Amino acid sequence: MKSISQEDYIKRIYKMQSGNKSSVASGSLAIELGVSKAAVTDMTRKLAKEGLINYQSYKGSFLTRKGERKALDIIRRHRLWELFLVEALNLNWAEVHDEAENLEHYTSEFLINRIDKYLNFPEFDPHGDPIPDKNGKLPKTRKRIQLSKTKSGKDFVVCRVDDKNAGLVDYLGKVGIGIGVKLKIIERLEFDNSVMLKIKKKEIVLSEKIAEKVFVSELKDE
Amino acid sequence: MKSISQEDYIKRIYKMQSGNKSSVASGSLAIELGVSKAAVTDMTRKLAKEGLINYQSYKGSFLTRKGERKALDIIRRHRLWELFLVEALNLNWAEVHDEAENLEHYTSEFLINRIDKYLNFPEFDPHGDPIPDKNGKLPKTRKRIQLSKTKSGKDFVVCRVDDKNAGLVDYLGKVGIGIGVKLKIIERLEFDNSVMLKIKKKEIVLSEKIAEKVFVSELKDE
DNA sequence: TAAATAAATTAAGTATGCTTAACTTATCGG
DNA sequence: CCGATAAGTTAAGCATACTTAATTTATTTA
Ligand SMILES: [Mn+2]
Ligand SMILES: [Mn+2]
Ligand SMILES: [Mn+2]
Ligand SMILES: [Mn+2]
Numbered sequence: 001m002k003s004i005s006q007e008d009y010i011k012r013i014y015k016m017q018s019g020n021k022s023s024v025a026s027g028s029l030a031i032e033l034g035v036s037k038a039a040v041t042d043m044t045r046k047l048a049k050e051g052l053i054n055y056q057s058y059k060g061s062f063l064t065r066k067g068e069r070k071a072l073d074i075i076r077r078h079r080l081w082e083l084f085l086v087e088a089l090n091l092n093w094a095e096v097h098d099e100a101e102n103l104e105h106y107t108s109e110f111l112i113n114r115i116d117k118y119l120n121f122p123e124f125d126p127h128g129d130p131i132p133d134k135n136g137k138l139p140k141t142r143k144r145i146q147l148s149k150t151k152s153g154k155d156f157v158v159c160r161v162d163d164k165n166a167g168l169v170d171y172l173g174k175v176g177i178g179i180g181v182k183l184k185i186i187e188r189l190e191f192d193n194s195v196m197l198k199i200k201k202k203e204i205v206l207s208e209k210i211a212e213k214v215f216v217s218e219l220k221d222e
Numbered sequence: 223m224k225s226i227s228q229e230d231y232i233k234r235i236y237k238m239q240s241g242n243k244s245s246v247a248s249g250s251l252a253i254e255l256g257v258s259k260a261a262v263t264d265m266t267r268k269l270a271k272e273g274l275i276n277y278q279s280y281k282g283s284f285l286t287r288k289g290e291r292k293a294l295d296i297i298r299r300h301r302l303w304e305l306f307l308v309e310a311l312n313l314n315w316a317e318v319h320d321e322a323e324n325l326e327h328y329t330s331e332f333l334i335n336r337i338d339k340y341l342n343f344p345e346f347d348p349h350g351d352p353i354p355d356k357n358g359k360l361p362k363t364r365k366r367i368q369l370s371k372t373k374s375g376k377d378f379v380v381c382r383v384d385d386k387n388a389g390l391v392d393y394l395g396k397v398g399i400g401i402g403v404k405l406k407i408i409e410r411l412e413f414d415n416s417v418m419l420k421i422k423k424k425e426i427v428l429s430e431k432i433a434e435k436v437f438v439s440e441l442k443d444e
Numbered sequence: 445t446a447a448a449t450a451a452a453t454t455a456a457g458t459a460t461g462c463t464t465a466a467c468t469t470a471t472c473g474g
Numbered sequence: 475c476c477g478a479t480a481a482g483t484t485a486a487g488c489a490t491a492c493t494t495a496a497t498t499t500a501t502t503t504a
Binding site: 003005035036038039042043046057058 | 490491492493494495498499500
Binding site: 089 | 312327
């Protein structure tokens, strides 16, 4: 008895609570999912009854162990599909998100493990997000910061790009930014908080708006 | 506003009416889909309202042009997925049917066309069934007969195997029967209607039950 | 701290896609 | 051609997942 809606609620709660450990308010969950608050009240009660979340009236929700495991499972499917579509069918990373959003709900354990194997058990999806393994374990990630918060003069490698906006991904591709790309920060401009950086001899400037969507980790000894 | 149920009804009606041109009775549709007759009455009314089928009380249903086009579209998705899973992920043809049964409903026009292109616009799926192209056109097929109805002494090529039973597919694989395999009929045994045939020097006997699941077309000049 | 406001829940209702049971229509055998 | 039986429809009801409007609870803020 699985339900797409339930899976989407669980996944959303996972994403909203990861980082800040607090519980997720019904109102914000409603906004994120694009449904009414009444719908959220209904569904959270059901999820609580199934032991997937803890929920108390007027106090919001947070995942139980079981719920978190389930969330990781759906995220695993999503990210493996994304990478598979990029690797096997050559879709570009802006195109895969929406497809994966549907496929994630209709993929058997068997099939997703075959995809995992085909990809040689990858640790990161095309956007740089970590892929849980078949036991729900996430790979270790190095510390990541937004490009907009880096210090001048240091070297970094791009390890994640926010996947919400297809246009953004296109633009970054054009200026040479993608997962694994190395770059050096030349300076941050006080004036508009934009960032000037160098990729393979080429200097480019990114606005704060864009720079905060790109996550990098510092290259220590190189 | 698409619905999996509607798609499954349409596909089923298509399959039931192809061959015999008559209309599909609600009762048999109910049995095939595993739902009650009342459910069929409900749904056929809806489908008729949407112009996908012609339906009259107590007279059964048949697809309109529009409905047929839609059926071919779903079948296209199904068969392309099957072939893709076999080609790209090396699943065997017994394993792909159930996966495709779900994926067919959640694949965008864009994605299925990419899969089509990846496979180089194939005409037949792993079971030998024809794949409609993006305009809903089916490839030409040569005349096919059941192995159980062949004449002794003639040469044939296997062009289709009924995909309903995974065990069957396994068995056929073991004795060397698959799409495109050439064989010669040695004789049909009156006693139990079984068929003795030769594949690459090896002689095997198939029971009538199995032989009627294997479709072949005659090899004329070779 | 009490009224104002924001947040959440309850209540009532909708659409889809099913179920079983009762009833109606069609068909077939004598 | 009529009655038995088979086939199909109608009626009532259930579960899921939503909606809007009214009401309740919680949090601000004056
Ligand atoms: Mn989804
Ligand atoms: Mn991603
Ligand atoms: Mn299906
Ligand atoms: Mn097939």
